[in-house]
Amino acid sequence: MTLHISPETLHQLGWNDHFERLATDQGINLDQVARVLSAQRNQFLVTNGHREWLCTPSGIIRHHRQLDYPVTGDWVLMDENVVKRVIPRKNTLCRGEAGSRGKQAGTVQREQPLAANIDTVFIVSGLDRDYNPRRIERFLALVYNCGMTPVIILTKADLHESPNAFRDEVETIAFGVPIVLTSTKDGSGIDELHGYLNIGQTTSMLGSSGAGKSSLANMLYGKDIQATATVSTSVGKGRHTTTSRELIVMPQGGLLMDNPGIREIAFSKSGDGLEATFSDIQTLAESCRFANCLHQLEPGCAVLHAVDSGELMQERLENYRKMQREMEYAQARNDKSADRVEKERWKGVAMEIKRLEKRKKY
Ligand SMILES: Nc1nc2c(ncn2[C@@H]2O[C@H](COP(=O)(O)OP(=O)(O)O)[C@@H](O)[C@H]2O)c(=O)[nH]1
Ligand SMILES: [Mg+2]
Ligand SMILES: [Zn+2]
Incomplete structure (x- = not known):
């Protein structure tokens, strides 16, 4: 007898309207859905609200780097003891891998x-x-x-x-x-x-x-x-x-x-994290004389003025600047590798055209 999984059962594991709509759109069978409770390299503990079991990733997930690899909290599609794929994430807690490169030469592990x-x-x-x-x-x-x-x-x-x-x-x-x-x-x-x-x-x-x-x-x-x-x-x-x-x-x-303790938090991209965290600096910046003020040496800088008057802590401004630089760097690295992917794609196209042209000549 097959056990049918109801949305209510999954709801107790965090399944919500967002995923319910996704399941309807993608024709996902709820009986195959499970949530990842813990993730090791090649083994995952999952639950569907009725039972918990250990499973392994499918070959496709393992070999296609562009596919999401399961992490804790993921909703996944199961085929018995094999994770077939990760259901698109609502959000991802991710950090950058500071300056590190992937195992395969040339691939930059961005996040x-x-x-x-x-x-x-x-x-x-x-x-x-x-x-x-x-x-x-x-x-x-x-x-x-x-x-x-x-x-x-x-x-x-x-x-x-x-x-x-x-x-x-x-x-x-x-x-x-x-x-x-x-x-x-x-x-x-x-x-x-x-x-x-x-x-x-x-x-x-x-x-x-x-x-x-x-x-x-x-x-x-x-x-x-x-x-x-x-x-x-x-x-x-x-x-x-x-x-x-x-x-x-x-x-x-x-x-x-x-979670295990996190020693180092590197950013993988720029986002609205800085604006949200440093809304006081954002507000002050609106009063700077120059719209593109970097709050460094500019005359009429409201942010520097706030530091002088003791309204804004110097350390806080420095921390803001430090993270801003890091995020800009991470973002540039992201854009650069995206750019390289694009360049390689065009190189491939150019070679194909050359090949075709050569053929035409004979
Ligand atoms: N005094 C005090 N010690 C605590 C408290 N919470 C945790 N600890 C101690 O801090 C240490 C680390 O706690 P742990 O929960 O393992 O930290 P984790 O690494 O963040 O998981 C342990 O020795 C705890 O006994 C607390 O509220 N008061
Ligand atoms: Mg702990
Ligand atoms: Zn300024």
Whole structure:
């Protein structure tokens, strides 16, 4: 007897109207749909709401580099234990591979997808040595660039007598972003997070190793399901223990993705991440004398003026500039390799024409 999968069952795994329409348009049979819970190189754990099973990628996915390779959070089309293809993603959490080149000579690996189809991203930052407003700005830019909604979580609030000072500071660099102070020692702030885990919602956590992500996942789940590290008090950092991205179906009904700590965040493209993260600088820039002001040495620069008057932090402006340069570089690299693909295509066409012309002569 074949088991039929209903949209309701998939809805509990994050399937929504967007995918329902896609399925109708593409004639997708829901009985073949599953969601990737964790992804290793050649093996994936998937679920369809009735069962979880291990599977492998099809040869086509493995050999055609232009096809999406499954990542955690992907919706996939299954044929028994084989992933046939990845259903087009709603969004992708991806970072650039800083300056690295693909294994095949000449192919530039522009971006590395980490996870897909995410609604909310918890930017998790510990209130110990992990705390770094510039890094929070960087995570924000990344999350906005990927078209997701950020929530900032400041963990280990129990380490301070007045942790609210940190919230106040973060508020000045992350306008309108919800900020939640939590502690897994006394459970504070946890209730505020349950709301993000409503049925059908997918939330991913980003943060350094040792920030407290897995501890948070355990607390929210109500049970120790993720391994956590013991902090070495001298360093104030946890050891790296979460090794694979894992999507957890939470008792609240939503899905929560734990991640290994991310050491380096490189941008894979420019997007609206900077505008969204640095809306204060954008607003100031509107008052610069020159419309194309670079806020460096120009007279009448409202941004530099704001730094002088103490309204805008120098470090914040520098961080903005740094990320702007990085994104421009990544974008140029993208455009360059797109340009090369195009050139190669034309080279092929030109050679074909030459060949035909030669034939005509004889
Ligand atoms: N004091 C305190 N320590 C915490 C809290 N949350 C996590 N930790 C500790 O921080 C270390 C790293 O936590 P873990 O959840 O493994 O971090 P992850 O690498 O982000 O998954 C562990 O030793 C935890 O016990 C907290 O709210 N308060
Ligand atoms: Mg962890
Ligand atoms: Zn300016």
